[in-house]
Amino acid sequence: MAALKIKKGATSHSAYNLRPNFSDVIEKHTLAVLVENEPGALARVIGLFSGRGYNIDSLTVAEVDHTGHLSRITIVTSGTPQVIEQIKAQVGRIVPVHEVHDLTVEGASVERELAMFKVVGKGEQRVEALRLADIFRANVVDSTLESFVFEITGAPEKIDAFADLMRPLGLVEVARTGVAALARGA
Amino acid sequence: MKRQMTGAKMIVQALIDQGVDTVFGYPGGAVLPIYDEVFQQNSIKHVLVRHEQGAVHAAEGYARATGKPGVVLVTSGPGATNAVTGLTDALLDSIPLVVLTGQVPTFMIGSDAFQEADTVGITRPCTKHNWLVKETDNLGPVLHEAFHVATHGRPGPVLIDIPKDVQFATGQYESPKPSTSRYQPQVKGDMTEITELVAAMETAKRPIFYTGGGVINSGPAASQLLRELVDATGFPITSTLMGLGAYPASGEKWLGMLGMHGLYEANMAMHDCDLMINIGARFDDRITGVIDSFSPKSTKAHIDIDPSSINKVIRIDIPIVGDVAHVLEDLLKVWKSRGRKTNSEAVAKWWKQIEEWRAKDCLKFTQSGKIIKPQYALSRLEALTKGHDRYITTEVGQHQMWAAQYLGFEEPNRWMTSGGLGTMGYGFPASIGVQMAHPEALVINVAGEASWLMNMQEMGTAMQFGLPVKQFILNNERLGMVRQWQELLHGERYSQSWSEALPDFVKLAEAFGAKGIICSDPDDLDDAIMEMINYDGPVIFDCLVEKHENCFPMIPSGKAHNEMLLPGDHETQGVIDSKGSVLV
Numbered sequence: 001m002a003a004l005k006i007k008k009g010a011t012s013h014s015a016y017n018l019r020p021n022f023s024d025v026i027e028k029h030t031l032a033v034l035v036e037n038e039p040g041a042l043a044r045v046i047g048l049f050s051g052r053g054y055n056i057d058s059l060t061v062a063e064v065d066h067t068g069h070l071s072r073i074t075i076v077t078s079g080t081p082q083v084i085e086q087i088k089a090q091v092g093r094i095v096p097v098h099e100v101h102d103l104t105v106e107g108a109s110v111e112r113e114l115a116m117f118k119v120v121g122k123g124e125q126r127v128e129a130l131r132l133a134d135i136f137r138a139n140v141v142d143s144t145l146e147s148f149v150f151e152i153t154g155a156p157e158k159i160d161a162f163a164d165l166m167r168p169l170g171l172v173e174v175a176r177t178g179v180a181a182l183a184r185g186a
Numbered sequence: 187m188k189r190q191m192t193g194a195k196m197i198v199q200a201l202i203d204q205g206v207d208t209v210f211g212y213p214g215g216a217v218l219p220i221y222d223e224v225f226q227q228n229s230i231k232h233v234l235v236r237h238e239q240g241a242v243h244a245a246e247g248y249a250r251a252t253g254k255p256g257v258v259l260v261t262s263g264p265g266a267t268n269a270v271t272g273l274t275d276a277l278l279d280s281i282p283l284v285v286l287t288g289q290v291p292t293f294m295i296g297s298d299a300f301q302e303a304d305t306v307g308i309t310r311p312c313t314k315h316n317w318l319v320k321e322t323d324n325l326g327p328v329l330h331e332a333f334h335v336a337t338h339g340r341p342g343p344v345l346i347d348i349p350k351d352v353q354f355a356t357g358q359y360e361s362p363k364p365s366t367s368r369y370q371p372q373v374k375g376d377m378t379e380i381t382e383l384v385a386a387m388e389t390a391k392r393p394i395f396y397t398g399g400g401v402i403n404s405g406p407a408a409s410q411l412l413r414e415l416v417d418a419t420g421f422p423i424t425s426t427l428m429g430l431g432a433y434p435a436s437g438e439k440w441l442g443m444l445g446m447h448g449l450y451e452a453n454m455a456m457h458d459c460d461l462m463i464n465i466g467a468r469f470d471d472r473i474t475g476v477i478d479s480f481s482p483k484s485t486k487a488h489i490d491i492d493p494s495s496i497n498k499v500i501r502i503d504i505p506i507v508g509d510v511a512h513v514l515e516d517l518l519k520v521w522k523s524r525g526r527k528t529n530s531e532a533v534a535k536w537w538k539q540i541e542e543w544r545a546k547d548c549l550k551f552t553q554s555g556k557i558i559k560p561q562y563a564l565s566r567l568e569a570l571t572k573g574h575d576r577y578i579t580t581e582v583g584q585h586q587m588w589a590a591q592y593l594g595f596e597e598p599n600r601w602m603t604s605g606g607l608g609t610m611g612y613g614f615p616a617s618i619g620v621q622m623a624h625p626e627a628l629v630i631n632v633a634g635e636a637s638w639l640m641n642m643q644e645m646g647t648a649m650q651f652g653l654p655v656k657q658f659i660l661n662n663e664r665l666g667m668v669r670q671w672q673e674l675l676h677g678e679r680y681s682q683s684w685s686e687a688l689p690d691f692v693k694l695a696e697a698f699g700a701k702g703i704i705c706s707d708p709d710d711l712d713d714a715i716m717e718m719i720n721y722d723g724p725v726i727f728d729c730l731v732e733k734h735e736n737c738f739p740m741i742p743s744g745k746a747h748n749e750m751l752l753p754g755d756h757e758t759q760g761v762i763d764s765k766g767s768v769l770v
Binding site: 013022039044047082085086089094095096098103 | 314368494499
């Protein structure tokens with residue numbers, strides 16, 4: 001848990017860039033929110049997005065620090081720079097929120113998503129699906145004589161690309177976790 | 187020191203330890219153990235309201251008049267849902283409240299039990315924070331944290347939902363320790379930003395202070411520092427509805443309230459200024475008018491404890507996150523250390539311009555004939571109550587705007603009104619809360635007859651607790667503000683905006699054992715107001731006023747600050763275009 005680097009005491013509200021550029025361009029941002037792992041904390045964050053009309057493109061949440069009672073919510077959202085700044089400030093003032101990081105602007109970051117694809121088919125299609133899965137380094141986690149379940153991990157774009165390829169090969173069901181992200185470097 | 191006690195006892199003990207002297211509440215099945223503890227102690231006064239909404243507004247009035255958090259105790263289900271309007275009101279106006287709700291026992295939660303509601307779910311968007319306490323051992327820490335959260339940072343309402351079995355069970359209680367809370371919002375402003383603001387103040391040609399409720403929430407020191415800053419710089423100052431009293435209305439730099447029904451000179455100065463210094467206000471849509479034309483030529487500084495208020499609506503050039511009192515103290519220090527400079531020649535010219543706007547005398551009215559003008563009624567109320575230890579609450583509508591225009595506030599915490607949410611029915615219970623805090627003061631609720639009826643059941647509370655609150659009702663037998671908008675926007679089709687089947691307010695007062703006064707003649711008004719002031723007990727004052735008076739000046743919706751309608755403007759038809767008419 002050393003990598004968490006939770007700041008104690010004062011919240012990091014002042015660290016926000018309060019002089020955003022007011023352009024009309026819609027940007028996609030990935031936010032990492034460290035939140036007290038208490039009942040209702042996730043509802044509070046999600047309720048804020050729906051109540052104030054912000055977008056959620058993807059959202060993942062899990063406890064990351066059991067002793068510190070902390071969960072990490074990764075939210076991919078989109079909006080103008082002003083809206084993004086507002087989202088960060090609004091999320092930041094939720095009482096159980098410890099920290100908000102905008103991974104899109106705070107230096108380089110890595111994003112990963114896990115997905116499972118059920119592909120149903122026979123003969124040549126089935127072979128082709130397996131061959132492509134190999135190229136994408138997807139694992140077979142379940143198989144029958146007419147189906148595979150592939151597990152794939154990667155950036156969302158890679159998973160989108162794999163989904164596009166599987167669709168004509170008998171893709172019947174998809175489950176995706178949503179994005180988890182971390183800043184690069186120490 | 188830890189002590190063993192029941193959850194119910196813990197709740198009362200925590201309130202005592204937090205310095206609570208008054209609780210507004212209404213009992214019910216899910217809070218019976220707490221009420222049993224309330225019965226067995228003498229430290230806390232319990233004010234039995236007649237409706238839970240009244241309890242929350244009363245607590246708001248108490249909080250605003252004292253600067254301490256207001257405390258509410260209500261039961262589960264309907265008790266909690268009836269509190270929702272008050273919670274939302276307190277959230278929008280940043281009023282610190284601690285609301286305790288009973289809940290069905292933990293083992294019945296989710297079973298649609300009698301008087302069960304998902305209280306934390308329902309109140310999540312209308313509280314600053316809320317908690318459902320499922321273990322008695324957690325009750326003490328959560329109660330203490332609740333007071334901390336309600337009063338630190340931007341104040342607001344918090345709610346604790348307490349299942350009945352948690353109240354009966356015993357657990358460990360510990361008195362509050364000096365803040366161990368993780369929640370510590372930033373109060374000191376960034377010195378670089380503060381210095382940048384000082385530099386802008388030194389050269390500004392047309393500066394203006396635009397202040398709000400944040401100054402009052404920050405405490406008496408903030409108002410004191412604001413007065414010092416304004417008087418030292420000589421810059422003009424205007425305030426929002428929520429900020430009235432932070433700077434005295436009799437102060438020579440005072441321009442009056444700004445906004446939709448603000449003063450002409452205040453709005454014109456906002457529009458034409460070159461440096462706007464927002465202190466604890468939030469660019470509400472009642473203030474800005476149409477955003478695109480809002481003060482187009484100014485550099486804008488914004489001091490606010492809530493980072494999300496900055497750049498939310500208006501683009502800010504100099505953002506300062508911090509508590510008003512802390513920031514103003516540093517601001518004054520820096521300004522003095524740099525030689526107390528202002529561009530006094532330009533500022534004198536700016537004042538000349540302001541005096542020209544002021545000469546329009548935008549609040550001018552003529553009282554003639556035998557019908558009382560509402561503006562006249564309030565001018566007389568102001569004149570006759572000025573010397574008193576006076577607190578004013580209001581309901582919502584035209585009377586509220588007239589009260590803000592025609593009454594002067596010399597001190598903070600003397601004016602309680604529902605600004606953000608615009609809650610009709612706020613003023614009467616709020617006046618009860620204020621009177622509980624200041625038993626000897628003259629507490630007047632300026633009301634409209636329609637708003638007043640929304641929480642008139644609280645007459646029972648006023649009588650039971652001997653609270654001499656004065657209900658000054660400007661009775662135009664109309665929903666005056668709705669009527670005004672229908673005149674301006676909907677071709678004078680007055681759909682449902684009149685008050686029919688009104689009670690005889692004098693008889694109503696007498697039915698409760700209070701005093702009723704009716705006045706319809708301007709010549710009798712002074713005597714009637716004096717009679718109200720001098721009566722030792724609650725009074726319902728039915729002041730029959732002109733029925734079709736419009737509230738001016740006014741920025742029509744969708745218009746800018748420099749496009750105000752003044753009292754003389756009779757051409758009001760069609761002033762609001764289709765774009766403006768969708769705004770509220």
